[in-house]
Amino acid sequence: xxxxxxxxxxxxxxxxxxxxxxxxxxxxxxxxxxxxxxxxxxxxxxxxxxxxxxxxxxxxxxxxxxxxxxxxxxxxxxxxxxxxxxxxxxxxxxxxxxxxxxxxxxxxxxxxxxxxxxxxxxxxxxxxxxxxxxxxxxxxxxxxxxxxxxxxxxxxxxxxxxxxxxxxxxxxxxxxxxxxxxxxxxxxxxxxxxxxxxxxxxxxxxxxxxxxxxxxxxxxxxxxxxxxxxxxxxxxxxxxxxxxxxxxxxxxxxxxxxxxxxxxxxxxxxxxxxxxxxxxxxxxxxxxxx
Amino acid sequence: xxxxxxxxxxxxxxxxxxxxxxxxxxxxxxxxxxxxxxxxxxxxxxxxxxxxxxxxxxxxxxxxxxxxxxxxxxxxxxxxxxxxxxxxxxxxxxxxxxxxxxxxxxxxxxxxxxxxxxxxxxxxxxxxxxxxxxxxxxxxxxxxxxxxxxxxxxxxxxxxxxxxxxxxxxxxxxxxxxxxxxxxxxxxxxxxxxxxxxxxxxxxxxxxxxxxxxxxxxxxxxxxxxxxxxxxxxxxxxxxxxxxxxxxxxxxxxxxxxxxxxxxxxxxxxxxxxxxxxxxxxxxxxxxxx
DNA sequence: CACCATTATTGATAAAACCAATCATAAAAG
DNA sequence: CTTTTATGATTGGTTTTATCAATAATGGTG
Numbered sequence: 001x002x003x004x005x006x007x008x009x010x011x012x013x014x015x016x017x018x019x020x021x022x023x024x025x026x027x028x029x030x031x032x033x034x035x036x037x038x039x040x041x042x043x044x045x046x047x048x049x050x051x052x053x054x055x056x057x058x059x060x061x062x063x064x065x066x067x068x069x070x071x072x073x074x075x076x077x078x079x080x081x082x083x084x085x086x087x088x089x090x091x092x093x094x095x096x097x098x099x100x101x102x103x104x105x106x107x108x109x110x111x112x113x114x115x116x117x118x119x120x121x122x123x124x125x126x127x128x129x130x131x132x133x134x135x136x137x138x139x140x141x142x143x144x145x146x147x148x149x150x151x152x153x154x155x156x157x158x159x160x161x162x163x164x165x166x167x168x169x170x171x172x173x174x175x176x177x178x179x180x181x182x183x184x185x186x187x188x189x190x191x192x193x194x195x196x197x198x199x200x201x202x203x204x205x206x207x208x209x210x211x212x213x214x215x216x217x218x219x220x221x222x223x224x225x226x227x228x229x230x231x232x233x234x235x236x237x238x239x240x241x242x243x244x245x246x247x248x249x250x251x252x253x254x255x256x257x258x259x260x261x262x263x264x265x266x267x268x269x270x271x272x273x274x275x276x277x278x279x280x281x282x283x284x285x286x287x288x289x290x
Numbered sequence: 291x292x293x294x295x296x297x298x299x300x301x302x303x304x305x306x307x308x309x310x311x312x313x314x315x316x317x318x319x320x321x322x323x324x325x326x327x328x329x330x331x332x333x334x335x336x337x338x339x340x341x342x343x344x345x346x347x348x349x350x351x352x353x354x355x356x357x358x359x360x361x362x363x364x365x366x367x368x369x370x371x372x373x374x375x376x377x378x379x380x381x382x383x384x385x386x387x388x389x390x391x392x393x394x395x396x397x398x399x400x401x402x403x404x405x406x407x408x409x410x411x412x413x414x415x416x417x418x419x420x421x422x423x424x425x426x427x428x429x430x431x432x433x434x435x436x437x438x439x440x441x442x443x444x445x446x447x448x449x450x451x452x453x454x455x456x457x458x459x460x461x462x463x464x465x466x467x468x469x470x471x472x473x474x475x476x477x478x479x480x481x482x483x484x485x486x487x488x489x490x491x492x493x494x495x496x497x498x499x500x501x502x503x504x505x506x507x508x509x510x511x512x513x514x515x516x517x518x519x520x521x522x523x524x525x526x527x528x529x530x531x532x533x534x535x536x537x538x539x540x541x542x543x544x545x546x547x548x549x550x551x552x553x554x555x556x557x558x559x560x561x562x563x564x565x566x567x568x569x570x571x572x573x574x575x576x577x578x579x580x
Numbered sequence: 581c582a583c584c585a586t587t588a589t590t591g592a593t594a595a596a597a598c599c600a601a602t603c604a605t606a607a608a609a610g
Numbered sequence: 611c612t613t614t615t616a617t618g619a620t621t622g623g624t625t626t627t628a629t630c631a632a633t634a635a636t637g638g639t640g
Contacts, residue, residue: 002321003302004374008295024617031292033599038619040597048377058606058617065380072373079369083362084294087338090355120354314586323630328588330628348586348637 008080010044011073013037014052018070022060044069086118089274093121096271099134099146100126101191102216103237104259111282115275122271130215131191138262144272146262147279149192157260158276160283163234165196165254167245173227177250179207184220184229187213192257197232204252259283298370300334301363303327304342308360312350334359376408379564383411386561389424389436390416391481392506393527394549401572405565412561420505421481424552431554434562437569439482440548447550448566450573453524455486455544457535463517467540469497474510474519477503482547487522494542549573 016026017037027037045052052066062070100108105128115124129137131148135156138146147160169175175182181201185194201208211229214220217237224231225241232254238244245251261276268276306316307327317327335342342356352360390398395418405414419427421438425446428436437450459465465472471491475484491498501519504510507527514521515531522544528534535541551566558566 003371005298005302006370006374008298012293012295022617034618036598050377050381065377068380069373069377072369072376076366076369076373079362079366080296081293083359083366084296086362087340087355087359090358091340312586324587325589326629
């Protein structure tokens with residue numbers, strides 16, 4: 001009358017036996033007694049009405065039915081674990097503030113959408129600011145997380161990704177590349193891009209002038225598109241209207257910079273932990289594409 | 291320490307509550323007491339640590355979390371049921387003989403393959419014969435099942451599918467269609483096709499001659515392909531080298547025939563039951579394509 | 581307000597899952 | 611060949627748990 005239902009606990013034991021190859025080892029892994037695991041296996045066989053295992057000597061072998069059930073079991077457990085962690089995720093509540101440099105906002109929307117899907121009960125606030133300022137805020141625990149750009153091997157935080165910087169100009173534009181080179185730069189101290197650009201030019205013995213400054217890429221764009229200046233961007237910030245300059249342009253090579261995640265000291269709240277993990281997972285991949 | 295595991299029994303109850311809309315009705319469906327179902331729901335909420343339902347007045351409503359869990363539950367239960375019935379199917383053993391008309395052998399291979407995948411422990415024997423002979427054998431319990439062709443509304447057996455008969459000739463051939471019409475037919479009494487064809491021609495007042503006879507389509511094929519005769523086939527037996535004749539050819543319309551499954555009397559063995567079900571499921575669909 | 585239907589709660593009972601200890605067996609070591 | 615040693619099965623006893631029956635609570639209805 002009542003629909004036949006498998007016991008996922010028993011299936012988990014079955015998988016453990018298969019993984020470890022022995023009842024005793026499975027018991028150890030699952031924190032059961034050996035006798036319990038032995039009986040669980042028997043229970044499973046009784047419930048299904050067929051034998052799942054045989055012994056040849058001391059070695060355990062699964063019957064074809066056992067092997068078959070194992071594949072069902074793994075599928076079911078995977079689904080179970082997914083369901084469970086999804087339900088747990090919906091219990092994560094709280095508020096959370098993340099700081100990012102304005103120019104990286106374009107990278108994050110998909111991460112935010114995913115985060116909200118997983119943790120709908122978390123109120124996420126995003127603030128934009130300069131990397132230097134964000135680091136101060138996260139150190140002062142004014143915000144929970146800060147994703148910042150910085151020079152290689154800077155201390156603190158967790159490196160999420162390394163990205164090469166490149167020179168770029170407006171598409172179809174050919175600005176003057178003779179000294180002094182006209183640059184479109186962030187405001188002084190605003191971010192690492194300006195620092196890096198000036199150091200590279202100085203090291204190459206080149207002259208430059210700041211044709212335009214702004215707090216963000218959006219502000220710099222008009223000048224660059226008009227062909228009046230050269231700008232520094234990461235590869236991921238390239239748009240169809242920007243043309244990268246390679247070595248043949250005569251511009252000095254730019255170093256690789258880091259994208260790093262800083263966490264507020266002594267306060268990894270659960271939402272912050274989760275978002276940090278998600279950012280690492282979601283943004284880490286492209287680093288290998290270098 | 292131990293991995294969190296959902297109880298599929300509780301999930302099944304949850305789904306029943308959702309389906310029926312009430313605890314009491316769910317209890318009735320599952321053959322539990324009302325109090326049991328009520329406590330099962332509570333247990334689920336306790337285990338997950340969140341509330342799945344609310345009441346507005348007497349009406350029950352699921353929380354967003356409850357709805358979410360419901361979709362997980364349905365997926366898990368579907369997988370569970372599939373796994374369970376797969377495991378049960380492997381316990382079905384025995385031997386089984388099915389009789390089919392030779393010309394239908396081409397329809398069945400995929401069914402046999404599927405059957406063997408589902409019931410690997412069943413030894414299946416297939417014999418070919420004329421419909422009339424097969425019906426006798428199944429009545430005498432010499433074989434377990436017989437799939438036969440017959441005229442419409444014949445008694446006995448279960449109708450699996452109805453199919454129109456059509457006249458066909460070799461592709462690119464144009465045999466003489468004036469009286470007497472040259473026919474390629476099964477041997478007398480072999481199957482319903484000959485009966486039906488002769489009745490149709492007689493009713494139309496036409497003359498014919500039997501240009502060739504054989505026990506099977508395979509034997510008739512050479513004559514038909516050579517353009518020396520017209521043959522009777524079902525739509526599903528048409529091959530690329532056969533051209534169907536429509537009404538404009540002047541040939542009389544042919545009736546619809548039935549494909550019917552006969553079971554041995556008083557002996558539906560488990561394997562026979564299963565194969566019968568499978569044949570019905572697998573062969574029924576095309577009947578709507580008429 | 582009384583009545584009906586539905587749900588939650590309580591107490592008791594039967595079943596089960598588990599553990600600790602013991603027994604059985606087979607490979608390995610002496 | 612006997613003795614360990616490791617592993618799995620079995621047994622007895624205890625605790626937990628799932629279930630039911632009965633009852634109380636709740637909300638809607640005539």
